Amino acid sequence: MPSTTAGSPPATSGPASDPTAPEPHPHPHRNPTRWLVLGVICLAQLTVLLDNTILTVAVPSLTKEMGATTADVQWMLNAYSLVQAGLLLAAGNAADRYGRKKLLALGLALFGAGSLVAALSQTTGQLIAARAGMGVGGALLMTTTLAVVVQIFDDEERPKAIGLWGAVGSLGFAAGPLIGGSLLNHFWWGSVFLINLPVAVIGLLAVLKWVPESKNGTGDRPDLVGALLSTLGMTGVVFAIISGPGHGWTSGRVLGSGITGLVVLAVFAVWESRFPYPMLDMHFFRHSRFVAAVAGGILVAFGMGGSFFLLTQHLQLVLHYDPLQTGLRMTPLALVIVVLNLTGVGARLMGKVGAPAAIAGGMTLLAAGLAMIALLGAHGYGGMLAGLIVMGAGLALSMPAMANAIMSAIPPEKAGVGAGVNGTLQECGNGLGVAVLGAVLNSRFASLLPAVATGAGSLPAALQLTRTPGERAAVQDAFASGVQSGQLVGAAAVLAGGLVSGLLLRRAERSARQSAA
Secondary structure (H helix, E strand, O other), rough: OOOOOOOOOOOOOOOOOOOOOOOOOOOOOOOOHHHHHHHHHHHHHHHHHHHHHHHHHHHHHHHHHOOHHHHHHHHHHHHHHHHHHHHHHHHHHHHHHOOHHHHHHHHHHHHHHHHHHHHHOOHHHHHHHHHHHHHHHHHHHHHHHHHHHHHHHOOOHHHHHHHHHHHHHHHHHHHHHHHHHHHHOOOOOOOHOHHHHHHHHHHHHHHHHHOOOOOOOOOOOHHHHHHHHHHHHHHHHHHHHHHHHHHOOOOOOHHHHHEEEEEHHHHHHHEEEEHOOOOOHHHHHHHHHHHHHHHHHHHHHHHHHHHHHHHHHHHHOOOOOOOHHHHHHHHHHHHHHHHHHOOOOHHHHHHHOOHHHHHHHHHHHHHHHHHHHHHHHHOHHHHHHHHHHHHHHHHHHHHHHHHHHHHHHOOOOHHHHHHHHHHHHHHHHHEEEEEEHHHHHHHHHHOOOHHHHOOOOOOOHHHHHOOHHHHHHHHHHHHHHHHHHHHHHHHHHHHHHHHHHHHHHHHHHHHHHHHHH
């Protein structure tokens, strides 16, 4: 980086207006390797997001080859997300304090080591422990990748950079089942973890070589109590959300962990408001822009997590596709997001219409896509395909705008904490979406079951109780109606969230302009 600042004159003794001198760079303060760094960041992010979905297709193999029980499978899937969600805020704060590059490299190393241990696991307990270790690495990666993007891109380029960062996330989500299904057709279940190793190693070497170090150099004391409280509180809440559908929302396990988590988070909020160097400055919640972005982020994740949960059930249990075929049929959504963000369409639209309109418009498209799938895709893939394309356009427009709104509402020196807030919203929103829309599905399904299958808790259980083709058709129709109801409830929630977030953001921007004037 040059030693002169953006506005300083060049240190030369020649004439001030030399016609042969080259034109000065319009943005001399920009990191010349910033797009290369973004590629490295996206590679690191891809490592984490592949693992979020790649394991789902390996569940039958794990059940057969390791003798895993249903509870074991749940913990294999949830140990990762539980640890990651609990540590996001603490990981973001540590990255701000000790260096985002250091923590990014550490996250890749932990994630790669955890993947190797998982692939070589001989028992379900070993695999669950390895997944928890991978969750620690995942928390570091999810916070530091976005924080580094915020640090190296200015306000003009940041929306496009965040859009590309989000596009890689969508690509990782869609590619997970496809890569996992392809590997399992030729290799044993451990191959779905070994695929992480080359990506993690290449990403680690690239981070050490090209990513610049950045941290908050104010010398604040570490907020160890805040880190502990946020981790315990988030773990309790996320554990309740994960356990609710399987154990019942009124069970002691769910109520106990949920209430404990909320109480601990309330203590965390009080502590943060009084500690002189808080991990999460509670004054952020006094800014309407931050509150609007937070509310919108939760509802986008709510609609996205719940809709994907319903979509996979729709494709497999209603339209009868196998897991690999299901993954293939969900790729149009991810491809639309990737194409729109790689071409910069989302960033350009946000620049023209503003963040409030981009968020409101994108979430309206997302809601419309969900409604199209519910109403047009009930009996075939053609109507669902149209809905997936519309959903992809809505997510490509709203998600980068939402992440940019959250990160721009937080000071740059707190970028890691901002990324932690963004990641926490996604985890909680996804979990709530699955829980709430799953409850709508189950309620509608139970109310429409024929008398012979009354009380059955799942589609397979209900089908086992049927005796005639007519009863089987009635059970299938009841399940399809439950999926449709859940998708429509999700669409309504996303639409309401988009309108409210857009309105709050527009009001916040208007107030800021008036204050500046």
